Amino acid sequence: MTVSTSQRIFNFSAGPAVLPLPALQEAQRDLVCYPGAGASVMEMSHRGKVIDGIIKETEARLRRILGIPENYHVLFLQGGASLQFSMVPMNFLGTGGADYLELGAWSKKAMSEARKVGQVQVAWSGKAEGFKRMPGDADFKVRPEASYLHMTSNETIEGIQFHHDPDSQGLPLVCDASSDFLCRPLDISRYAMIYAGAQKNVGPAGVTLVVMSDEFYSKALEDELRPTMLGYKVHVDNKSLYNTAPVFSIYMVGLVLKWVEEEMGGLSGIHAHNQKKAALLYQAIDQSNGYYRGHAEVASRSLMNVTWRLPSEDLEKQFVQEAQARGLDGLKGHRSVGGIRASIYNAFPYEGVEALVSFMEEFRRKNG
């Protein structure tokens, strides 16, 4: 039985989210039997030659696409970005404590996990302003004795994003990039560590990508009592194969990276595609005579998650329902913020944004 691709909706889900059709189709074609292997990727040992080749190729592609320097480790871990919220402080926070930028719901979660480990200093908070913007470099000051500065490059729930690499003022910069990893070119050398749950922009749930400089890695604290799996050392030493790796998720990440590299023109091509989609949607908000009100300040608008309000909650409810009936799915804003959220990650097609924008115009005409 094959399911027609024409049955696929425009999927605005915040995560797990839309994947590139060519990646899904290649996985479907090879699902039962990976070429030359006689078995499915799901059925083979993570220590065998085939899977080893898939993992190595996926890492090589990621290094190529992002231009990851050789002195950086690449890890495929489990536990999501949420486990990194704990692993980062457990391995690095130490007596100096760590500085955090409080930018939205996800950085708040990262901070509260770090507080269970040790001292956390809030270098800057957007809370009083309702998390509508990212700070500029002059807005915050770090403590020189802190072990690292933690940031979230894109706050998925509020829909705000950095459009520059923040100046960490000499501290190692640790970045949760779960919802905008690979959305544009990135200067990895500015970061000590970047981590991202795969399920927003890079693949299915089940694998978390970690890119870490060897210099930062070498500062990891020894802790005999810490569970082995919660240290980075065991994963670096065993090249992410200490225990059974999430092989199918890594394989899917590899197929998504192949699409980025071979069909989208790498990160600059992806960036142009994302800018074009976001521009069209923000324009529809801006040209609605105040009917649609964007949450983010213009300079911090996210390319990935576009958030806005309607004149009333009843209209928002109606908007989401009518959109869904048209095959525009997953537009309900996060319960903590309300309103509408359109997640338009890398794999989301331009035509889907066009369909949304024309629905928005029609809805406003009927309900304005």
Ligand SMILES: *Cc1c(COP(=O)(O)O)cnc(C)c1O
């Ligand atoms: C989704 C998300 C997370 C949580 O990821 P999990 O993989 O579910 O733990 C963390 N940070 C950001 C920015 C996210 O968007």
